[in-house]
Amino acid sequence: MVYSLPPLSWLRAFEASARLGNFTRAAEELLITPAAVSYQVRQLEQKLGYPLFERVHRELVLTRLGQTYLPSVEKAFSDLSIATVSVFGERDRKPVRFRCLNSFSQLWMIPRLKSFQQAFPEIELQMMSASWAETLNPDLFDIDIRFGDGSWRDGAVEFLLNDPIVPVCHPQFSFDVRERDLDTLAHASRLDIMGVIDTWESFFRAFGHPAPRRTGLQVDQTLSALELAALGHGHALVLETLAQPYLETGRLVLSCDRKIKSRHSYYLVTSGPRQGLGSDAQIFCSWLIGELGAKDL
Template sequence: MAYSLPPLIWLRAFEAAARLGNFTRAAEELLITPAAVSYQVRQLEQLLGYPLFDRVHRELALTRLGQTYLPTVEKAFSDLSIATVSVFGERDRQPVRFRCLNSFGQLWMIPRLRSFQEAHPGIDLQMISASWAETLSPELFDIDIRFGDGSWTDGVVAFLLNDPIIPVCHPDLALDPGKREIEALAEATRLDIMGVIDTWESFFRSHGHAVPKRNGLQVDQTLSALELAALGHGHALVLETLAQPYLDSGRLIRSSDKKIKSRHSYYLVTDGSRQALGPDAQIFCDWMFRELGGEAG
């Protein structure tokens, strides 16, 4: 879409001169000369075809058209300023930008953010959620919290957490106590998460049972599997840390005491060493390691 707009520097000169009452004060604010402010305003007036100021000695008075135009210009600059700070932070107070998977962000990070902010009220955070298949430019974040085998070569990788994988279900789907747990799970409706390495097939093999046929839904997110399980759609096989909020609330129970070790772990990835990060980002990283019990230092 093409916009019919005057150059922004001309609009900025007009707004400052109208607000401050003369070109000299506007020039001091804009860090240019009064002659430059006057020139930019005249260029704007020539472009619009109408005068915006009545020039009386060294003072300026808005014309009727200038009075009509000014509120819209002021609002436009105000909206731009608010949007810029909202997205990118203030120039002297940049947020710590981190990326994590949707499931980790929703189920682990968000419940703990209040405690971090209470302990560090001067640090602003910016969380970017991503799906397992999504690739984002590293320029969008300072810290990447990833789940995988840790073999990435695009940054400095530090171990955070290896979590066991457990089966969970709605309390109404508790397994028949008269059957062996593994046999009962093999007959139950199960939810599969696409793209994960530790599957139901891995679970059954690790416990010496033949791999049963699939008999449930497939989803692409752990969060979706947990929500479906909480609604009674079947048994889900998920990381214990991500299932914990559901277990604590009683929405889910463990289907079985059996579990498997995850072949993937959580890692913290930064472009360079953590010591090269800003002090706020280093504090955030140290907090992550304390909370998850990963590498120190």
């Protein structure tokens, strides 16, 4: 088969220049001179017959056609990199370093790490936990799995999952679903998680019920709220994904069948575009996206 392709070095110069914003930074990554990068991009533009960049004050701005072409070029290099490592391995491999919130790591990530390691035994992982979303430090980790509104400016942000919020409790505290059961729940002992945006007040208002007064304990971690609820200390309002291990084992049940849409979501945050990560990190990200995408919401 004959492929209608420009030289790969020209495409690599285009991808690096688009990702890094100018020829100088692209040259540093590709270990050639800025003049060589500029030449290769010009040759690519001449072959295609269209400009890919506008040169604005020493910075590069993609043209409309450049913006259309870039994702396909990025994916091609990403697929080629992953395939190469999958078949031939990688010398001097570095561990994939990622960070996620404590509750997510304990309740979602850790139970699934064995399946990842079985599928990719040659990839070494380093997991770090955090209590709150913090600034990305590429010197410490490559990938950050965050929960929030996605408005961070310290890295490339990619949507992962929006999870519903559900009320859960010890099995002895559940009740049948009828309109008046909101009144029952409003007068029951409830656990509050400090710092969350989707509160009990939000839950009740979503169903047109007056917001009840605060009762019960306040905690700073979802994991603490789930453990307290499982011990019978009250109802907890949590993300369905994090409650799932407790629901599957029967330690907790749904307080009722009401749920609300979370105003925050899970996001993947990386220091640059995902396609610019090492091949092992890209494999991990693809696995993570596949696992979360398989969740039946």
